[in-house]
Amino acid sequence: MSTASLKLELESLLRERRLHADGPPLRGVRRLSPLSTGIAAIDDLLGGGLPRGQLSEVHGSASSGRTGLALALAARTTQAGALAAWVDPADRLDPASAAATGVDLTRLFWLRGDGRSLAKAASAVATLLGSGLFETLVLDLVGLPASELQRLPAATWIRLQRMAEGQSAALLLLAASHVARGPGGVSLTLAAKGPLWSGAGPGRLLCGLDAEAHASRLAKAALELRL
């Protein structure tokens, strides 16, 4: 390739702020690899996983697999030896489900709210982000009344995004509908397609949830997610 065409290609990549993934890291620039969710199909959809240093969200209808996905992320994080935090204003986390998913419970920091003060929970997320100790922070907004979400100032998410930037942590919101995401974050929408059953008769078991996942900002097709 000639020098002129190389120069043109480099300028094009710089304009898009994307450099070849196989290229050597730029001196002085810290390139953070995405945080794997522990589910290969979701990692493929997101281009490797959740972006670090960004506010992302997973939202969808009931029984669409939001919580299972977030716990898989926490499992992947804690199994790798890092710390995960689960801020739970509505106190809905089931430790047995977390353990069954593979979460190392000794490396999961759980804050249990009383369903009334989302502002306190957001403040706790800011404290945890600022400590720099946690690689994954999940703020579970599912089940909170809409009035509680509306009472929270919109600038809260901007403030959390600014705190997350430059850090290696991934901040994930779990919600029933779109709440917020950072400029480099992802918004993953899950649509429930129904439960999956195994066996018949008295031995019948719920063995998974079928859902369709779609990631905004990324030009990818929706895919089926089976948990």
Added chain:
Amino acid sequence: MLLDLHGLDRAWSEPERLGQALLAAARARQVEAQVALAHSRVAALVLARVRPGLTIVPAGAEAACLAPLPLALLELEPEQLALLRRWGLATFGDLAALPAPGLAERLGPAGPRLRRLARGEDGQPLVPTPAPEAFESTLELDWPVDGLEPLSFLLARASEPLSERLKARGRRAAALSLELRLVDGAFHRRSLKLAAPSGEPRTWRTLLLLDLETHPPHDAVGAITIRAEPTPARDVQFSLLDPAQPSPEALAETLGRLHDWTAAGRAGSPALVDSHRPGAFVVASFVPGRPARPAAANPRPALRAFRPPLPAQVALRAERPVFVAAPGVRGAVLDCAGPWRASGDWWDTAWSREEWDVAVASGVYRIFRDRLRDEWFLEGELD
């Protein structure tokens, strides 16, 4: 009172003079004393009890001095004393004359030990018990201080020497107590249990200030006292293969900032209880251990629990749920799996339940029937 006089022979070359000096010192304090100087602890204690005035036992003469004394002076268990009397033993000399193997056969390890004591031989060296060291630092202020900002500087000044003393003893602080003497004479006392032992004065200052922000003193401060509850410093062996572990000080500071959550018991690590009772868990202090051997993650539907479970009305047909109504959930059952029956704790607070996973239009839920009360509940959503 037992005194270890080893090493005093340079100052007191004659035991007689040392003994007389001890008696004189006791008389000067209006104390009637009996003094015995011996080369063994048991001989000195026993002879001081029975002989008035000053008794000096030459080295090697302990057994002979103790021989005529009654066995009751040897601190025996009542059963042991009764047994020895049945054997016809009355004095120290009688017991000392018995063969050690024979005593061991009849009394076990206690037999030879008692024989040594009867001969005036100590079984173990004298080891003094040191008084517990108090780790405390007090700062008297030249003028009263009002407000947290000046207090912050003073807390640092009070913390640093305390931290140095702890480090010199190989200790860290497991808990801190702060006592502020106020201008009106009252005391403002606060206690902090640290999430992780810390020896850093900056961390102490931050945690104490965070606590004082929510519990400020009602008046200006005239003196500051900080006390630390010591705990042995933890040796940490890092590994080149494991990811970096969080700094205990950073973790303690972060948990201190979340004091509202941790103090209410609403923050920590979930820990499953060894029980078959569904939903049995505790929230333990957040102390990340060493990373366990990595295992494959197992993505699966997770339960979003309702605490407490919501009362539900369930219609059955052919003993299978066909309609569920509960706060926030209502609809015909499209499909289900169950029943799964479990029970336990019959010796304590018995429980017995029948679980179903049901799919309604709005989602998939877990319901259960309390078989003891014959009531239905919505346990949670599967998501």
